[in-house]
Every structure is written in structure tokens, then in C-alpha cells.
Amino acid sequence: MNIARRYSRIFPRISQNKLFSSEASINSFEIPQTFVNRNPRNLEKLRIGYKPDGYHVEKAGKIYWHKLLINESTKYVTASIHHFKNGQVLVASTSEWPIKKRLYRYNDVSACINLGRVLGERCLKAGIIEVSCFIEPNNPEGRIANFLKAFEQQGIALKEPPQYKPSRPWDQFRPEKPWEVLD
Amino acid sequence: MSLFSLLKHSTFNFIPKYVGGFEINILRHGHHLRGAPPGIARSLDQRMEEINYKDPELHYRVDIGLPVTKPDANVKQSQLKTLKMVRKDMNMEKESRNQTLRIDLQETNEDWLTSNGPMHIKTIADHYKIFEHLFGDAYFHPVVPMKISFLSTDVKYPVYFGNIIKPSESVVKPEVEYSSESNILWTLILTNLDGHFTDNSKEYVHWFVGNIPEANVSEGETVVNYLQTFPPKGTGYHRFAFVLYKQERRLDFSSFKIAKESDYSLNERTFSTLDFYRERQDDLTPAGLAFFQSHWDASLKDFYHTKLQMKQPIFEYDFDPPYIRPQKWFAKRQPFNLYLDKYRDPKQINKEFLIRKLKNVHPFKDAPPPIPFPNAEPWSKPYIPSWLKLEITKSRLKWGRINDIE
Numbered sequence: 001m002n003i004a005r006r007y008s009r010i011f012p013r014i015s016q017n018k019l020f021s022s023e024a025s026i027n028s029f030e031i032p033q034t035f036v037n038r039n040p041r042n043l044e045k046l047r048i049g050y051k052p053d054g055y056h057v058e059k060a061g062k063i064y065w066h067k068l069l070i071n072e073s074t075k076y077v078t079a080s081i082h083h084f085k086n087g088q089v090l091v092a093s094t095s096e097w098p099i100k101k102r103l104y105r106y107n108d109v110s111a112c113i114n115l116g117r118v119l120g121e122r123c124l125k126a127g128i129i130e131v132s133c134f135i136e137p138n139n140p141e142g143r144i145a146n147f148l149k150a151f152e153q154q155g156i157a158l159k160e161p162p163q164y165k166p167s168r169p170w171d172q173f174r175p176e177k178p179w180e181v182l183d
Numbered sequence: 184m185s186l187f188s189l190l191k192h193s194t195f196n197f198i199p200k201y202v203g204g205f206e207i208n209i210l211r212h213g214h215h216l217r218g219a220p221p222g223i224a225r226s227l228d229q230r231m232e233e234i235n236y237k238d239p240e241l242h243y244r245v246d247i248g249l250p251v252t253k254p255d256a257n258v259k260q261s262q263l264k265t266l267k268m269v270r271k272d273m274n275m276e277k278e279s280r281n282q283t284l285r286i287d288l289q290e291t292n293e294d295w296l297t298s299n300g301p302m303h304i305k306t307i308a309d310h311y312k313i314f315e316h317l318f319g320d321a322y323f324h325p326v327v328p329m330k331i332s333f334l335s336t337d338v339k340y341p342v343y344f345g346n347i348i349k350p351s352e353s354v355v356k357p358e359v360e361y362s363s364e365s366n367i368l369w370t371l372i373l374t375n376l377d378g379h380f381t382d383n384s385k386e387y388v389h390w391f392v393g394n395i396p397e398a399n400v401s402e403g404e405t406v407v408n409y410l411q412t413f414p415p416k417g418t419g420y421h422r423f424a425f426v427l428y429k430q431e432r433r434l435d436f437s438s439f440k441i442a443k444e445s446d447y448s449l450n451e452r453t454f455s456t457l458d459f460y461r462e463r464q465d466d467l468t469p470a471g472l473a474f475f476q477s478h479w480d481a482s483l484k485d486f487y488h489t490k491l492q493m494k495q496p497i498f499e500y501d502f503d504p505p506y507i508r509p510q511k512w513f514a515k516r517q518p519f520n521l522y523l524d525k526y527r528d529p530k531q532i533n534k535e536f537l538i539r540k541l542k543n544v545h546p547f548k549d550a551p552p553p554i555p556f557p558n559a560e561p562w563s564k565p566y567i568p569s570w571l572k573l574e575i576t577k578s579r580l581k582w583g584r585i586n587d588i589e
Contacts, residue, residue: 025492026448029381035418035498036383038376039476040312041345042419048500089310091303098294101265102286104272104279111279114286121288126307127345127476146282166502169529170521174586179419179500 041127047178051163052084064132065160068151070144076106079119079147081131090126092119112147120154133158244314247460248323249429249470251301296328304344304472311345313424313474316376317456325472330360331425342425342473348412351482356390356409359400361427361471368430369395370467371403374454377421378414380496388454389423393436406436408446412477413486417498420476426456427471434466447490520570529587536578536588554579 043049044065054062061067064084071078078093092099094106094115103111123131137145152158167174218224225233269275278284295303301324308314314322331342335352342348342357359371373390389410395403414421439459441451460467487495510526524532544550554560557579562572578585 026445027450027491027493029450031380031493031496034501035380035415035496037418037421038312038316038383039420039422041310041476042377042421045420045476046500048502083310086310089307096295096299097262098291098298099286101262101269101294102291104269104275104284108279109282110284113282114284117285117288118291121292122303125343125346126310127347168505169532169584169587170525172582179417 047161047164048166049163061134064134066128066130067132067134068158070135070147072107072143074107077112077115077143077147079115079151081119081123081128090119090122090128092122107143109143109146112143113150116147116150117154120151120156123156124154129155130157130160132160243320245321246323247318247321247464247469249326249468251324251326254298300328301326307344308472308474311422311474313376313422313472316422317374317424317426318460318469319457323469323472325470327361327363327427327429327471329425329427329471329473331357331473333357342475344472344474345422346475347420348475348477349480349482350412350414350477350486351480353477354411359425361398363397365397367397368433369398369403369470370428370430370434370436371395371400371425372428372454372456372459373409373423373425374456375412375414375421375423377418379453380449382453384455386454386456387449387452388439389452391436391439394430394433404436406439407441407452410447410452411486413483413491414477414479415496415498416479416483417500418479419500420478422474422476424472424474426469428467429470431466431468434463447492449491518570520574524584532584533587536585539578540588 044051049065051065052063066089067082067084069080069082071080076093076095078091078095080088080092081090083089092115094100094103094111099114099118100106103114105111123129133148135144135148137148139145148158161178164175164178275284305314305322305324308325309322333340333342333348333353334355334357338352340348340352363369370393371390372388372392374386374388376386378387379385387410388407389412391405391407392400392403393406412421412423439454441448445451460469484495487493507525514522558576560579562575567575577583581589
């Protein structure tokens with residue numbers, strides 16, 4: 001199992017002082033200078049992971065870690081969460097039997113509201129609490145608008161924070177580090 | 184106007200190289216295309232696909248889990264019957280048309296776990312690289328749904344597939360529920376995939392219960408006692424995975440047992456799921472999966488000191504250094520002070536800023552109040568060069584390098 005360089009490389013800030021005598025303690029091993037976190041979602045959660053930048057003239061819908069997609073067919077509605085690299089990672093559809101059998105119609109406003117609730121719940125369970133959404137509903141009382149409302153009510157933000165870029169010595173300001181705000 | 188100057192100022196590109204026996208090098212300042220034109224050249228996506236291509240003969244994955252049950256023909260019949268019932272339900276039609284129909288999420292979820300759920304959970308687990316880091320090139324569908332929840336101050340914190348549970352919420356070992364056929368033994372292992380301090384390919388085992396009769400986890404043989412999660416500060420989110428294995432027979436796990444006095448020894452808790460499974464693959468089949476993520480919190484300082492008996496390690500993310508182009512002897516059109524500062528030791532620059540600051544600091548008196556209108560301060564000398572004026576203004580406004588020492 002090889003570990004690529006793109007994983008988080010983390011250095012200790014303070015050296016290990018001899019607070020605990022090495023003979024008496026159970027964990028007397030020396031902690032190395034670098035620590036590698038293999039979690040592929042870690043850096044994205046900390047806001048420092050790579051996010052495709054695109055070009056300033058590019059059409060919206062390219063800059064995201066996770067984004068919400070809705071596909072309406074003539075009979076069913078399918079909503080999914082896409083990752084910029086891994087593609088579709090979560091999906092909910094009114095054609096799924098557990099949802100379908102509880103609905104009267106599969107692509108009306110009620111179906112969309114319930115689909116939004118189900119997908120929102122699955123996102124929370126999968127630890128995805130922020131997704132980019134580039135869908136703009138035409139009708140504010142239509143199916144898509146109701147879907148987004150129900151999805152948001154489950155506790156998911158429809159906007160992702162920008163990628164944190166480290167401040168350089170010549171920069172004007174030093175923005176707060178997101179992982180220090182969390183503490 | 185001579186021929187030479189005429190050529191030099193001409194806008195034509197097709198000038199011959201030799202004119203009148205002299206060689207003239209004319210720069211072409213027009214539009215240049217590097218490589219093939221857009222219609223013919225491959226796009227970035229195509230090129231990335233080519234670079235990331237993996238030969239399916241060499242890179243394939245093996246399903247090591249229990250088979251996923253497929254719905255048979257009778258199910259289709261009963262589904263049609265249910266749909267007909269729904270069509271006749273006047274109440275449901277009314278609710279649907281009035282947009283008040285709300286399905287029961289819990290029931291839907293339970294149905295989903297026994298139908299499409301295993302496939303969906305496998306996808307999201309792949310997204311978190313759970314299988315790759317547990318079993319290498321193998322995967323399984325979690326066909327046995329597990330209900331796992333931590334209990335902390337009378338609040339339940341359930342484990343699903345990637346949700347976040349803080350260390351202070353996972354102090355006590357969780358309750359585990361699943362459905363089992365009779366006379367079957369199970370093994371449940373909780374490991375941390377990201378927390379190992381010394382070897383990245385290894386895990387720490389947090390809980391190991393073997394030979395569980397049916398679904399009574401408390402009656403199983405506790406091989407490794409439960410240890411709460413302890414992601415070190417600054418290392419971000421760690422993945423903790425519960426894997427439930429179905430046993431073919433009673434197994435001997437004595438080699439994994441940890442003595443009571445070394446229960447908090449991290450060396451003893453070093454574990455590799457891949458090695459563990461490889462040795463026992465004839466007797467074990469992974470059947471259930473649940474995982475969560477955990478992040479450092481303030482409750483861990485005490486845990487490191489009293490339980491693990493070590494100093495709390497603190498890490499910080501190491502960003503790649505910025506690219507600074509090689510220094511030139513004669514850097515044209517560059518502000519000399521800013522340009523030279525880029526090639527100096529930043530520690531020395533910070534030291535100079537600090538010395539300048541300490542000049543105005545009195546050891547016993549309070550620090551002077553901040554300047555209310557920094558841009559309206561008079562200059563100390565009648566003549567100060569403009570670059571230095573700018574530097575002083577920047578420091579007064581707390582812009583730039585002064586932030587490194589403040």
C-alpha cells in the first residue's frame with residue numbers, strides 16, 4: 001500500500017519534551033516528525049484540499065468538491081451527489097422501491113420534497129454536510145425549488161466554503177486558519 | 184528611409200531571412216499556437232484519463248463478502264400488487280396533490296438497507312477509501328446492516344457511514360445491534376485507519392470482540408478492550424471502521440489478546456486488518472460495515488496524559504513552500520526592497536521587525552494604545568524616502584510582514 005505525496009504531510013510544532021520519563025510510561029516510543037493522514041476526505045473537510053479552479057470565464061458548475069445534481073425523467077426524479085474526482089458518490093431516486101412504494105406519483109412536487117428529505121438524510125449519514133449547488137429553479141414554487149428547500153431543511157448547506165490558500169509573508173492580511181476556528 | 188529600417192518597422196511576417204547579404208532576425212510578435220489546434224488536440228480530461236489508465240488485467244478488485252440477495256420473480260408480483268393498492272388510495276392521492284405527503288424516513292431507510300443499501304454504502308465507503316486501506320484490492324457489500332450507537336450523557340450518537348462523532352462522545356463502548364441467524368458466530372473489530380503514529384500502513388485496534396454468539400456482543404469473547412478515539416491535534420479527521428465478520432467456526436484469537444496492564448499501550452494495539460484477514464480468510468467473511476470520522480477535541484489532553492501516559496502531540500499542516508524564481512543580478516522594474524526581501528531569511532526579517540517593535544516597548548509600563556488614525560500620523564523626519572514611507576504606513580496599518588510578529 002503506497003502513500004502518495006498528496007496526502008496531508010504534517011509536522012509537529014513543538015518538540016517532544018521529556019515530561020514523562022521514558023522507562024516508566026507505557027508509550028515510550030518516539031513520535032516521528034511527520035504524520036500522514038490517509039483519509040482522502042480529510043483535507044477537503046479542513047478546506048485545504050485541492051479544488052478544481054477552472055478559468056474565470058468558465059461556465060458555473062466546475063468548481064466544487066461535492067455537487068448536487070438532479071435528473072428529471074418523464075416518470076422519475078433522481079438526485080445525486082457528485083465528487084469532482086470520484087464521480088457519483090450518493091444517489092436517491094423515486095424509482096428506488098423503498099421510496100417508490102410510499103409515493104403516489106414519482107415526479108410531482110410531493111415526490112421531490114420527499115426525495116430531498118431522503119437524500120439529505122443520506123448525506124448527513126455519509127458525513128457530507130456541505131454541497132455546491134449550481135441548480136437555479138425557474139419556478140420558485142416548482143418541483144426543483146421544493147426539492148432544494150426540503151434538502152436544506154435536513155441540515156445541509158447548499159454552498160461550499162472556498163479553498164483555503166496559505167498566506168505568504170508578502171500578503172497583506174493573514175486570514176484565519178479554518179482548522180483553528182473549529183477548535 | 185533605408186531598406187533596413189523599413190523592414191524593421193514593417194508588419195509583414197513573410198520577410199526573407201537574407202536581404203542584401205545581411206542576416207536579419209525578425210521577431211514575430213503575432214499570435215502563436217503551441218501544439219495542435221483545439222479541435223485536434225486532446226482535452227485535459229482525455230489526457231488525464233490516459234495518464235490515469237489502469238490495466239484491468241493487473242488492477243482488478245476481488246469481492247470477498249457475502250453475496251447480495253437479488254429480488255426474485257415473486258417480489259416483482261408483490262410490488263405490482265402494492266402499486267395497485269397505492270393507486271386506489273384516495274387519501275394518498277389527496278396528500279400527494281396537496282403537497283402534504285411525507286414519507287416515514289426511518290422505515291424508508293430500513294427498507295433501503297435491505298435492498299439498494301449495500302451497494303450505495305459500498306460506493307460511499309470507496310469514496311472514503313475504506314476498503315483500499317483495510318483490505319487492499321478487495322471489497323465487500325455490507326449485507327448485514329448494523330445499528331451502532333455511542334451513548335454519552337443520555338444522548339445517542341449513531342454510527343452510519345462517515346458521520347462525525349467527537350472523542351468526548353465516544354468514551355464508552357457503543358451498543359451494537361444486528362440480526363443474525365441461529366448458531367452463527369461473529370467477530371466485530373473497530374480500528375482507526377489513520378491514526379498510527381509510526382507506520383502508515385498499520386491501524387490501531389480500538390475494540391475486538393470475537394466468537395460472538397448470534398447478536399449478543401456482550402456474550403462474545405473480548406479480545407481487546409474498548410479504547411476511546413484519540414485523534415491527535417492538528418491531524419484532521421480520522422476514519423474509524425467497524426467491520427463485522429461472519430465466522431465459519433469457533434476461532435482462537437489468543438495471539439491478539441492484550442494483557443490488562445498494557446491495555447493503553449499503542450504498540451500492543453498496532454493491527455493490520457489485511458494481515459489479520461489473510462491468515463483467516465477461510466474462516467471469516469466480512470458481512471457488515473459502519474464507519475465514522477473523528478476530530479481532536481479539548482477532552483483529549485487529559486486522556487493523553489493520564490491514560491496513554493504521553494505528552495499530547497500537536498501537529499500542523501505543512502503547506503508546500505511558494506515558488507520563488509531564481510534571483511537575478513539585475514532585476515529590472517522590481518521594487519528593490521520587496522525584491523530583495525524575497526531572497527532573505529524570513530526569520531531574520533521577522534527579527535528586525537521585532538527589534539523595531541521592542542524599541543518602543545517599556546518593560547514596566549503598559550503598551551501604548553493603538554494609533555486611532557494611522558494615516559494621519561506626522562512623519563518623524565522632514566525627509567523620508569517614499570519606499571520607507573510606504574513600509575512605515577504598512578506597519579502602522581498592520582499590513583504585510585508585521586503580521587508575522589504580532
